[in-house]
Amino acid sequence: MENKLVVSPSPHIHSGDTIEKNMYGVLVALIPAFLVALYVFRLDALIITALAVLFCVAFEYLIVKYIIKKTPTVLDGSAIITGVLLAFNVPSNLPVWILALGCLFAIGVVKLSFGGLGNNIFNPAIAGRIFLLISFPAQMTLWPAPDIAGAVDAVTSATVLGNLKSNPELLPSLQTMFFGTEAGSIGEMSALALLLGLGWLLWKKVITWHIPVSIMATVAIFTGIIYIFNPIPLYHPLIHLFSGGLMLGAVFMATDYVTSPMTKKGMLIYGVGIGFITVAIRLWGAYPEGVSFAILLMNAFTPLINNYTTPKRFGEVVKHG
Amino acid sequence: MLKTFRIGGIHPKEQKVSAGNAIQPIAIPNQVIIPLAQHIGAPCQPVVKKGDTVKVGTLIGKSVGFVSANIHSSVSGTVLKLDKTMDASGYRRDAVFIKVEGDEWEESIDRSPDLKKECNLSPGEILDKIAAAGIVGMGGATFPTHVKLTPPPGSRPEILIINGVECEPWLTSDHRLMMERTEEIMVGTTIVMKALNVDKAIIGIENNKKDAIEKFGKCAEAYPGISVEALKVQYPQGGEKQLIDALIGRQVPSGALPISVGAVVQNVGTVLAIYEAVQKNKPLVERVVTVTGKDVKLPCNILSRVGIPAANLIDAAGGLPETTGKIVSGGPMMGKALASIDVPVTKGTSGILLIPTLEAKRKAMKDCIRCAKCISVCPMGLNPTLLMNLTEFEVWDQAEKHRIADCIECGSCSYTCPADRPLLDHIRLGKGRVNTIIRNRKTNA
Numbered sequence: 124m125e126n127k128l129v130v131s132p133s134p135h136i137h138s139g140d141t142i143e144k145n146m147y148g149v150l151v152a153l154i155p156a157f158l159v160a161l162y163v164f165r166l167d168a169l170i171i172t173a174l175a176v177l178f179c180v181a182f183e184y185l186i187v188k189y190i191i192k193k194t195p196t197v198l199d200g201s202a203i204i205t206g207v208l209l210a211f212n213v214p215s216n217l218p219v220w221i222l223a224l225g226c227l228f229a230i231g232v233v234k235l236s237f238g239g240l241g242n243n244i245f246n247p248a249i250a251g252r253i254f255l256l257i258s259f260p261a262q263m264t265l266w267p268a269p270d271i272a273g274a275v276d277a278v279t280s281a282t283v284l285g286n287l288k289s290n291p292e293l294l295p296s297l298q299t300m301f302f303g304t305e306a307g308s309i310g311e312m313s314a315l316a317l318l319l320g321l322g323w324l325l326w327k328k329v330i331t332w333h334i335p336v337s338i339m340a341t342v343a344i345f346t347g348i349i350y351i352f353n354p355i356p357l358y359h360p361l362i363h364l365f366s367g368g369l370m371l372g373a374v375f376m377a378t379d380y381v382t383s384p385m386t387k388k389g390m391l392i393y394g395v396g397i398g399f400i401t402v403a404i405r406l407w408g409a410y411p412e413g414v415s416f417a418i419l420l421m422n423a424f425t426p427l428i429n430n431y432t433t434p435k436r437f438g439e440v441v442k443h444g
Numbered sequence: 445m446l447k448t449f450r451i452g453g454i455h456p457k458e459q460k461v462s463a464g465n466a467i468q469p470i471a472i473p474n475q476v477i478i479p480l481a482q483h484i485g486a487p488c489q490p491v492v493k494k495g496d497t498v499k500v501g502t503l504i505g506k507s508v509g510f511v512s513a514n515i516h517s518s519v520s521g522t523v524l525k526l527d528k529t530m531d532a533s534g535y536r537r538d539a540v541f542i543k544v545e546g547d548e549w550e551e552s553i554d555r556s557p558d559l560k561k562e563c564n565l566s567p568g569e570i571l572d573k574i575a576a577a578g579i580v581g582m583g584g585a586t587f588p589t590h591v592k593l594t595p596p597p598g599s600r601p602e603i604l605i606i607n608g609v610e611c612e613p614w615l616t617s618d619h620r621l622m623m624e625r626t627e628e629i630m631v632g633t634t635i636v637m638k639a640l641n642v643d644k645a646i647i648g649i650e651n652n653k654k655d656a657i658e659k660f661g662k663c664a665e666a667y668p669g670i671s672v673e674a675l676k677v678q679y680p681q682g683g684e685k686q687l688i689d690a691l692i693g694r695q696v697p698s699g700a701l702p703i704s705v706g707a708v709v710q711n712v713g714t715v716l717a718i719y720e721a722v723q724k725n726k727p728l729v730e731r732v733v734t735v736t737g738k739d740v741k742l743p744c745n746i747l748s749r750v751g752i753p754a755a756n757l758i759d760a761a762g763g764l765p766e767t768t769g770k771i772v773s774g775g776p777m778m779g780k781a782l783a784s785i786d787v788p789v790t791k792g793t794s795g796i797l798l799i800p801t802l803e804a805k806r807k808a809m810k811d812c813i814r815c816a817k818c819i820s821v822c823p824m825g826l827n828p829t830l831l832m833n834l835t836e837f838e839v840w841d842q843a844e845k846h847r848i849a850d851c852i853e854c855g856s857c858s859y860t861c862p863a864d865r866p867l868l869d870h871i872r873l874g875k876g877r878v879n880t881i882i883r884n885r886k887t888n889a
Binding site: 127128129130131132133134135136137138140141142144145196238239240241242331380381383385386387433434435436437438439 | 451454456534613685689695696697698700768769770771772774776777778779780781782783784785797799801803804805806807810811812813814815816817819820822823824825826827829846847850853855856858859860861862863864866868869872
């Protein structure tokens with residue numbers, strides 16, 4: 124008996140939290156948005172999402188096993204999330220070969236070439252989406268009209284943000300944007316569904332409020348100030364909050380553990396940065412949408428932010444006794 | 445809203461299965477092994493030799509140096525030999541082996557159960573008695589109590605804080621003491637207040653010990669200046685700095701002692717030992733040890749003499765379960781894994797926890813996913829994953845700058861890490877190195 128005793132330093136118990144639990148927690152939070160996507164785009168949403176997941180998992184498995192020559196850990200859930208998020212960021216009628224290229228870029232270049240989960244600098248899904256947007260601008264901005272009536276979606280239409288600058292008279296109501304039946308990428312339909320996901324993530328303590336709230340608050344305040352002086356739809360804060368990839372980005376993409384800051388102060392700086400860049404691109408940039416560029420840029424600043432922010436130290440809190 | 449500390453913290457499953465079981469004494473074996481280093485500081489010099497007869501309470505180890513504490517025989521009998529024995533940390537250290545004969549106590553010790561409230565000694569006399577009795581912090585840190593109660597020149601204590609938190613999962617020894625020795629702990633508190641010359645004391649108890657809070661609350665009505673505060677259950681609230689923050693909202697600055705914010709903290713077990721030393725002349729020769737664990741048949745709280753092997757206590761709790769994979773001296777968060785079942789109970793042994801094999805081994809560590817959960821739980825506001833990296837790459841100046849020396853080794857970071865990274869193992873190593881560097885700099889300056 125005595126020879127079998129394990130001797131190790133404390134602590135001798137563990138919370139039981141695992142990488143898998145956190146990753147699958149994110150996937151559960153994506154369910155409401157996925158259901159809305161199924162309702163709006165029917166089978167197309169299912170096919171694109173399923174294929175993206177399949178591609179990401181397969182690429183990760185093959186690259187880790189045959190090129191890096193290590194034991195693949197594809198079931199930790201991170202490749203599945205990348206697949207789902209990339210699918211949520213593309214139009215539902217994207218050609219499959221383009222989707223496959225995006226997955227290969229996200230997993231092979233952005234994630235694994237840096238050392239895999241935990242070591243990548245940029246969020247794989249965001250970088251994958253931008254790679255596709257720059258490489259295939261036509262296919263990536265051809266939005267099928269929402270298929271609510273069940274009709275074959277032959278018509279393509281512009282997104283809310285696309286119309287904001289050119290034809291504001293074509294804007295859907297705020298209600299439509301909130302519940303989600305406007306044109307756009309698969310996962311960005313309903314702000315409500317994404318907010319439900321945010322609620323779940325906060326409740327399960329997968330993420331903290333700092334990043335999503337600071338992004339949304341910055342966007343609302345920034346556009347709101349301009350709207351006070353110039354009340355046209357282009358500057359309406361609620362339109363900016365509920366349209367495009369803002370909710371999806373703020374809740375699911377910007378909060379990626381690996382590529383976002385680790386201190387609370389850092390998270391706020393990062394969120395405010397994303398909010399500012401997003402609004403700047405949307406209002407004055409060449410692209411109608413700026414969330415993914417904003418996140419990618421702030422990803423690059425994350426190591427710097429981590430370096431210059433420290434947690435609130437014990438002993439530095441103001442006395443109140 | 446119940447009070448608690450303001451930064452970090454975790455809430456592991458409480459597992460206080462032995463909370464309802466009254467303290468029971470354990471039979472004294474034929475031989476006890478009393479280590480000469482049972483405290484932080486210099487080990488004692490033995491003052492007995494082979495063949496000497498001793499009684500319960502006979503001085504066998506004399507403290508040398510400022511930070512040290514006397515050691516007394518916990519049994520009566522004959523000294524067999526002075527030899528090495530393995531301590532809880534796995535080191536072989538000097539110890540006195542005593543063959544037990546009967547149970548005869550030194551005449552000076554008052555063994556009557558009567559409560560003795562009056563204490564007419566001066567603060568200096570109280571401290572001398574505490575020093576003579578070899579009392580150390582019984583919450584686990586084992587810092588010599590008379591040293592802690594002697595404030596450094598220029599500092600003035602304002603408030604005494606009594607630690608009845610017992611925030612470690614599984615442990616219930618302090619809880620039982622609070623239930624069964626309430627009045628004596630109260631009198632002990634008044635004695636410490638007198639020694640420190642303070643007129644205010646707060647007893648902090650976590651809200652999972654409602655019976656103890658109620659009992660102390662009633663008892664405190666008769667003692668002016670002493671109040672009882674229920675605290676939200678949160679680990680590591682029993683940490684000195686965390687408890688001061690929780691109770692009086694003051695945070696001890698980095699590198700400073702609690703006295704810098706006017707507070708002195710004493711554990712309830714220590715306060716009881718002080719009562720016994722001052723009022724009954726009884727040196728610290730026994731303590732309450734919780735023997736518990738998932739597969740333990742009879743989880744219990746045992747009043748054990750110092751020097752009795754852990755094996756005897758485990759037998760008293762129904763024997764060693766087949767499943768046992770790890771034996772921990774202390775609680776699961778900060779206790780030490782024993783390398784042998786024969787390690788004796790010492791002044792700092794608050795519990796013996798038997799962990800099943802399945803839960804004894806750690807899982808393989810994965811790459812850090814930078815989830816920052818270690819940062820949110822760290823009660824000192826440190827960045828554990830950064831400190832682990834700095835230690836791995838031996839960047840000591842940065843580790844010092846990021847306050848590695850502030851770590852209280854509570855283990856909340858390792859407990860929380862979803863990637864099973866051994867954060868505290870590394871930080872502990874790095875902290876040792878950085879402390880050495882700081883010390884060397886001071887001596888060279």
